[in-house]
Amino acid sequence: MIDEIDQNILEALLQDSRVSLKELARRVGLSAPSVAERVRRLEERGVIRGFTIEIDPKALGYQLQAIVRVKPLPGMLHVVQKLIEDTAEFCECDKVTGDDCFVVRLHVRSIDQLDHILDRIADKAQTSTAIVKSQPIKRRPPGIGQRKETPGRVS
Amino acid sequence: MIDEIDQNILEALLQDSRVSLKELARRVGLSAPSVAERVRRLEERGVIRGFTIEIDPKALGYQLQAIVRVKPLPGMLHVVQKLIEDTAEFCECDKVTGDDCFVVRLHVRSIDQLDHILDRIADKAQTSTAIVKSQPIKRRPPGIGQRKETPGRVS
DNA sequence: ATGTTCTGGTCGATCTCGTCGATCATTTTT
DNA sequence: AAAAATGATCGACGAGATCGACCAGAACAT
Numbered sequence A, B: 001m002i003d004e005i006d007q008n009i010l011e012a013l014l015q016d017s018r019v020s021l022k023e024l025a026r027r028v029g030l031s032a033p034s035v036a037e038r039v040r041r042l043e044e045r046g047v048i049r050g051f052t053i054e055i056d057p058k059a060l061g062y063q064l065q066a067i068v069r070v071k072p073l074p075g076m077l078h079v080v081q082k083l084i085e086d087t088a089e090f091c092e093c094d095k096v097t098g099d100d101c102f103v104v105r106l107h108v109r110s111i112d113q114l115d116h117i118l119d120r121i122a123d124k125a126q127t128s129t130a131i132v133k134s135q136p137i138k139r140r141p142p143g144i145g146q147r148k149e150t151p152g153r154v155s
Numbered sequence C: 001a002t003g004t005t006c007t008g009g010t011c012g013a014t015c016t017c018g019t020c021g022a023t024c025a026t027t028t029t030t
Numbered sequence D: 001a002a003a004a005a006t007g008a009t010c011g012a013c014g015a016g017a018t019c020g021a022c023c024a025g026a027a028c029a030t
Helices: A004-015 A021-026 A032-044 A077-085 A111-122 B004-015 B023-026 B030-044 B077-085 B111-119
Strands: A048-055 A063-071 A091-096 A103-108 A125-137 B049-054 B066-074 B090-097 B100-106 B125-137
Touching: A004 A021, A004 A032, A004 A048, A004 B049, A021 A125, A021 B030, A032 A048, A032 B100, A063 A077, A063 A111, A063 B090, A077 A091, A077 A103, A077 A111, A077 B125, A091 B049, A103 B125, A111 A125, A125 B077, A125 B100, B004 B023, B004 B030, B004 B049, B023 B030, B030 B090, B030 B125, B066 B077, B066 B111, B077 B090, B077 B100, B100 B111
Parallel strands: none
Antiparallel strands: A048 B049, A063 A103, A063 A125, A091 A103, A091 B125, A125 B090, B066 B100, B066 B125, B090 B100
């Protein structure tokens, strides 16, 4: 379904989504219209969810990053979720299995601000905060690129 | 340091990083060369870390997402970190404060594969796995856009 | 105050790039 | 084996990016 050329296209766009179609075509060894059509179809099929930029939070003054596990008190789930969604500093929120209900990522300017934000949900949920010290892997997509994939166990 | 026009540029590029400079210029009310210069400087200053695409892991066959807390056994920290970095399915890794050392995000094709991957670090670290059920917030940058920011407490 | 410099903008010309229609080759279907 | 569908190329034309020249306003020094 996704051939090698598509993979090359995806990799190139991951590195620089503003690359010209002409250059992209040169890299994957096709003509510009062909590669344009392939990109269009990757979008259409939902493989490419969007073209975007990566912004450095630090450059915007957000010096601190935290990962917080959030366990809403009984009956508070939706209230907590809404509060999280409506607070700009929550930049990622995953609803997960297990004892904790949410795992969220927070970008803040200071410890003070972190404390202040968490105070606001303190009476609605139990939280467990971990400050991010470094990011050995910043963010990468699964399964494309030269890293070899790990096969599933043959069951 | 970052004025309103820059914010508008960032927002527009977040939504579509392939927008033409002409269109971008029209939206923020400047000429094309001006906006080109602003984008160049946002890049130069490191505010824009890169132009990229968002890929849907599901479209590539990665049906499952998990968040795993990893606590390496004594002396195993670097081994564990290297193993994580070298495994394609680990798509995000944060080194954090607290009892757990790493918080990682995994994309896998099946529970089998998840089990297989975690088996490989089972003798080097304690892990605590949470399967992602949904993502109320998929990913957004902090502090730009119309969501109001939460101020830090005045101390 | 006033002249200077620096920053950040516009305009217009030129060159590059994207897109569209026509066409062709290859593979799949019947 | 003929036909249809897929996916590519080519060339032309319109749209976009870029570059140099030039201009306005703020900050600064004299």
